């Protein structure tokens with residue numbers, strides 16, 4: 001199944017239809033035509049859910065920001081704030097990513113938002129392409145590592161552990177991962193100044209600087225509005241994303257840039273972007289259903305049962321299984337396949353299921369970036385400037401995957417990072 | 422082994438209900454001397470929980486273990502029979518209705534046209550009510566923003582003066598935590614406690630007063646009819662025994678969790694008999710309204726009210 | 737380097753309208769996009785209304801969330817067709833880029849034919865669930881509702897819409913395949 005997936009991917013067939021086709025072939029081959037409705041049933045359930053409503057909201061927010069001058073002014077201001085710090089704009093993009101992660105529990109919308117706003121701006125400022133790409137994908141993926149997080153919620157429901165505990169425990173590891181990214185940007189930028197140009201001294205006069213800094217005001221107000229409504233108990237996470245749309249639309253009104261053309265362009269772009277990324281999700285959900293019907297859970301349990309008595313070895317084997325599945329499936333499928341088997345084992349070994357939830361979330365960070373099925377890369381591709389290929393995106397992500405693995409290793413070696421020991 | 426079936430549950434893998442349901446599958450294997458092997462799959466593994474009825478009918482899976490109200494969108498009667506809010510004050514009453522009060526025949530008359538056969542009913546018991554604010558009676562519900570997912574429950578709470586908010590299960594925790602909602606109809610006390618609901622909402626109402634879902638165990642009708650009578654009888658008996666085992670196990674777990682919660686500074690509220698009766702009176706008005714939704718709903722209403730009044734449960 | 741680097745801001749992936757290979761159908765789908773774009777805008781507006789009504793007036797609606805799910809689900813489903821008509825679905829072009837023009841055409845034709853065939857299968861499969869969502873076992877028409885207090889027939893409507901979109905996808909891919917094929921000959 002995985003081989004066929006890989007083979008078809010390389011033909012240049014649209015990705016969403018590759019996974020759908022593989023699902024179809026296996027459904028027909030294993031069970032016959034009567035199993036095919038399971039695919040369309042999963043498509044229906046996938047699109048018909050409230051959780052994904054925030055994806056178009058984030059994308060809409062991004063395209064309004066982009067089409068008005070807000071995004072450009074924001075990044076010009078960030079360049080001033082970044083000052084003489086090498087890699088300043090990339091680091092601020094990562095900080096923006098952390099703020100976005102606190103606003104949303106999913107990743108699709110955030111990767112698109114950073115890809116639409118930060119990526120072209122970093123390229124405009126002369127940043128190294130690969131560094132800029134990596135920052136956008138890895139930064140956007142932080143959405144499920146920093147609470148609120150749909151990955152942790154689903155884990156909590158599946159494993160029957162406290163979602164509040166999971167959120168608390170994932171906070172530090174999430175920030176740790178973000179700080180690895182920042183440290184990486186700094187090290188790369190100071191070793192090789194060409195990859196992250198900074199403004200020459202005197203390039204921008206003070207008066208101009210003050211004018212540029214005004215670009216920060218409206219975006220910060222929108223962030224306050226969204227975060228305030230979530231943490232102030234005014235709106236649910238999904239509703240808050242719609243408030244963000246209202247916020248950026250009002251910002252465009254204030255700037256005198258708001259008109260029907262802008263709204264039309266932004267919403268049409270949103271339609272096409274969600275069309276791409278939702279159908280990739282549709283393909284993935286179809287594949288998981290068929291794989292499960294073929295006995296996927298038994299397959300996974302066959303890999304782990306009796307492999308060793310040593311807890312460390314067992315946990316490492318689990319990580320290996322999660323890595324490999326992460327290359328081919330999306331996280332919902334992986335959770336469905338592995339958690340019914342892994343969580344009881346973790347409990348039997350006397351390990352903390354909350355800690356393991358954070359480990360799982362960190363693993364899913366890797367799965368978002370790892371080829372060939374790396375959702376964050378696909379989301380970025382859906383809005384990336386012409387000339388940035390998927391191959392280049394995946395190559396750019398390798399160092400970030402390495403940092404995720406490092407963070408995961410620390411999380412396993414020192415469970416205390418979760419604050420639970 | 423002669424028969425191998427796949428059943429999908431509406432509960433996730435780590436949930437106490439699911440773990441118990443797996444013990445049912447094991448029990449069936451033992452009782453049939455290994456002739457019937459049932460693989461129990463957690464929620465969403467093959468299809469979403471709202472889609473299992475179609476999947477069973479199509480033969481994609483062989484059976485399901487699910488809250489009947491998920492199919493209220495297909496036939497309103499499923500909503501009424503699955504959760505006649507306030508009708509049952511004890512699981513045994515519902516089991517008796519199912520086995521001796523015409524409930525089983527009624528259920529089969531409802532599901533068979535859809536291509537399923539109803540084997541038996543179970544329930545996790547009276548659901549607990551999660552709340553951030555103290556609730557000691559119907560009057561306290563006034564203006565409370567609460568999450569209630571299903572039709573009937575939602576309407577009854579609206580009639581009682583609460584403000585029902587539509588939220589998916591995955592948003593309940595954060596919304597309750599941040600105060601978007603004050604209360605939620607969620608699941609049984611012990612599971613709520615495990616998931617940390619009481620860390621953020623310290624005034625649960627227990628035992629619940631509002632809802633005791635009917636969880637049906639059904640399978641594909643054609644497959645059922647192809648089974649020999651002895652295996653059919655064994656399956657029916659095993660579900661009936663399972664239902665009682667599930668209720669007593671969960672009640673024990675709830676008792677432990679209630680003690681643990683009280684020790685953690687959670688205030689468990691227990692409504693007086695008068696307040697429960699007031700709530701039931703509001704609910705009954707809604708049954709009648711629901712009975713008018715379809716012919717099948719009217720049948721559910723008349724069978725149910727006949728049983729309740731015959732047994733002195735309807736004053 | 738910073739100042740004179742290539743301006744990426746105005747370039748976006750994918751064509752900005754349906755390519756000629758998509759045919760008349762592609763053009764119509766492209767035009768219809770605005771309906772679903774407005775559906776997304778309406779979802780944002782409705783969610784804001786819901787928050788205001790609930791927070792400021794303590795009167796949460798029973799219709800807002802289900803309406804939003806319906807609007808976004810429709811635009812998700814249509815979005816796939818919209819992107820297919822613009823031939824903008826994400827693909828891995830590692831090998832494709834190495835091929836000569838003739839081979840690329842061949843690949844385009846074969847891929848489109850396969851996509852068309854799969855969509856035909858899915859449309860057939862989706863008909864099974866449509867038939868259960870539109871007719872009761874007694875044969876009366878009753879569109880499947882959500883089962884909530886509001887109980888709108890949106891669940892059934894989305895199933896019907898998915899069925900229609902799958903048929904259109906099948907036809908759209910067939911049109912693409914035909915036009916790629918014709919181009920190779922001509």
Ligand code: NA
Nearest residue numbers: 101104143148
């Ligand atoms: Na988050």
Ligand code: NA
Nearest residue numbers: 326367370373
């Ligand atoms: Na991956």
